[in-house]
Amino acid sequence: xxxxxxxxxxxxxxxxxxxxxxxxxxxxxxxxxxxxxxxxxxxxxxxxxxxxxxxxxxxxxxxxxxxxxxxxxxxxxxxxxxxxxxxxxxxxxxxxxxxxxxxxxxxxxxxxxxxxxxxxxxxxxxxxxxxxxxxxxxxxxxxxxxxxxxxxxxxxxxxxxxxxxxxxxxxxxxxxxxxxxxxxxxxxxxxxxxxxxxxxxxxxxxxxxxxxxxxxxxxxxxxxxxxxxxxxxxxxxxxxxxxxxxxxxxxxxx
Amino acid sequence: xxxxxxxxxxxxxxxxxxxxxxxxxxxxxxxxxxxxxxxxxxxxxxxxxxxxxxxxxxxxxxxxxxxxxxxxxxxxxxxxxxxxxxxxxxxxxxxxxxxxxxxxxxxxxxxxxxxxxxxxxxxxxxxxxxxxxxxxxxxxxxxxxxxxxxxxxxxxxxxxxxxxxxxxxxxxxxxxxxxxxxxxxxxxxxxxxxxxxxxxxxxxxxxxxxxxxxxxxxxxxxxxxxxxxxxxxxxxxxxxxxxxxxxxxxxxxxxxxxxxxxxxxxxxxxxxxxxxxxxxxxxx
Numbered sequence: 001x002x003x004x005x006x007x008x009x010x011x012x013x014x015x016x017x018x019x020x021x022x023x024x025x026x027x028x029x030x031x032x033x034x035x036x037x038x039x040x041x042x043x044x045x046x047x048x049x050x051x052x053x054x055x056x057x058x059x060x061x062x063x064x065x066x067x068x069x070x071x072x073x074x075x076x077x078x079x080x081x082x083x084x085x086x087x088x089x090x091x092x093x094x095x096x097x098x099x100x101x102x103x104x105x106x107x108x109x110x111x112x113x114x115x116x117x118x119x120x121x122x123x124x125x126x127x128x129x130x131x132x133x134x135x136x137x138x139x140x141x142x143x144x145x146x147x148x149x150x151x152x153x154x155x156x157x158x159x160x161x162x163x164x165x166x167x168x169x170x171x172x173x174x175x176x177x178x179x180x181x182x183x184x185x186x187x188x189x190x191x192x193x194x195x196x197x198x199x200x201x202x203x204x205x206x207x208x209x210x211x212x213x214x215x216x217x218x219x220x221x222x223x224x225x226x227x228x229x230x231x232x233x234x235x236x237x238x239x240x241x242x243x244x245x246x247x248x249x250x251x252x253x254x
Numbered sequence: 255x256x257x258x259x260x261x262x263x264x265x266x267x268x269x270x271x272x273x274x275x276x277x278x279x280x281x282x283x284x285x286x287x288x289x290x291x292x293x294x295x296x297x298x299x300x301x302x303x304x305x306x307x308x309x310x311x312x313x314x315x316x317x318x319x320x321x322x323x324x325x326x327x328x329x330x331x332x333x334x335x336x337x338x339x340x341x342x343x344x345x346x347x348x349x350x351x352x353x354x355x356x357x358x359x360x361x362x363x364x365x366x367x368x369x370x371x372x373x374x375x376x377x378x379x380x381x382x383x384x385x386x387x388x389x390x391x392x393x394x395x396x397x398x399x400x401x402x403x404x405x406x407x408x409x410x411x412x413x414x415x416x417x418x419x420x421x422x423x424x425x426x427x428x429x430x431x432x433x434x435x436x437x438x439x440x441x442x443x444x445x446x447x448x449x450x451x452x453x454x455x456x457x458x459x460x461x462x463x464x465x466x467x468x469x470x471x472x473x474x475x476x477x478x479x480x481x482x483x484x485x486x487x488x489x490x491x492x493x494x495x496x497x498x499x500x501x502x503x504x505x506x507x508x509x510x511x512x513x514x515x516x517x518x519x520x521x522x523x524x525x526x527x528x529x530x531x532x533x534x535x536x537x538x
Contacts, residue, residue, distance in 0.1 A: 155336070155338060155340050156340075156342065157341060158334075158336070159340045159341075159342060161310060161327075161328055162308065162310070162328055162332075162333070162334045162340075162356045163353060163357045163358075164328050164330065164358070165353075165357050165359050166357070169353075169356075169357060173342070173345075173353055174342065177342070177344040178344075222465060
């Protein structure tokens, strides 16, 4: 019983500490709204989460949904490329030697660097955003899939050989199931990055969504809404990770 | 020509710049329908030899032929039972066995493949665990699945790589009986080559026992025939005078071979000392 109370209280203390730091900062930084002021100015977005008043002036859940939809598209595009790529590079030493340097160089590039290139290539903001999300988020999946394929126990490879499985059977019955938990870890990390990238890409392209709203409110000098957006991004990112983590645990238990 | 012929097979591994000669000049012949056990201690390169026999690993030099054809990759009518069961954890017992059947008999309709898998799992006593995954099965049950999987493809050649060494003594002896039962009941005249470090197991199952020297540069000795009537049981091996005499003879010849081949013979073979002296006492 005492354990439970402590387990419940500790996170509350953590949040309270954050609020304290925030309040203390806002008392000293004139433009930074305090938690209370943030709530006062933002509550219409939270209490009417699905309201649509204008292109950017929408309930926070609605804005988050736009962002999530965009992230979903970019993320799916990213893993649709990354998963087969990971398998090819994991299975073929030649391909891996060939493309490893390329991957290592492309991987650390920031979304802010990719976005202008996307705009040049696609001329429109929406495909440029998807291009950026896909390109930035695919690497963890590529690398985890490679690692997954490499670490398949020799035991399973021997089974495939001894049973004389065809190439297709070896892939679908042995390689794929053995690698799946690793691939999914990749998906989880990729989704985390995709969600990081969304804000940057919406800020630069000015499309409706949490990031777009954040940038607009910065330009409109309504700083409380920036904090609202930051908190929303954090909460949504946390929920996404929890969701993927849940699926991942279930996959690993097989 | 014998069914399985191994001629002058050698194998070395290089790791960190050091060459390790695991096998050198290995000879072996196995007649069709024979059960042959290769007995050697751990680290004598038994598993390497098995991998070469089964076609998982190419030899550096020498030749392995099965039915007159040289081994290149896995033989189409061969099955292998590994020490560590080697079941696929994401499949049920039934699916593990059916996968082997599916690969061996792709032309069979699905229902026939499933029926065959069920039949063999029932024979090894797993009729009520068909849908269980390996993680839900005990070690002994997993090895039953592996045995069912091996026999279900109706192999002409069976490789057993220390099949029972991961099991406790009681389970081990039950599974040896399962194996004997499979060999006799399925009516297949499968040729079997088993690798083991347990002399009693070899006596129980084999027509020939082939001793193996301790590595490096392991060799095989002259086969020792085991002329005991079948079916054999553990108890019979301990008490039957003929069995006791055979056992003593085998132990003696193993020791002789080991003396010839090795400077330090003491730890080469796992011969249970207590059982051995008991057997000698009883003989007197």
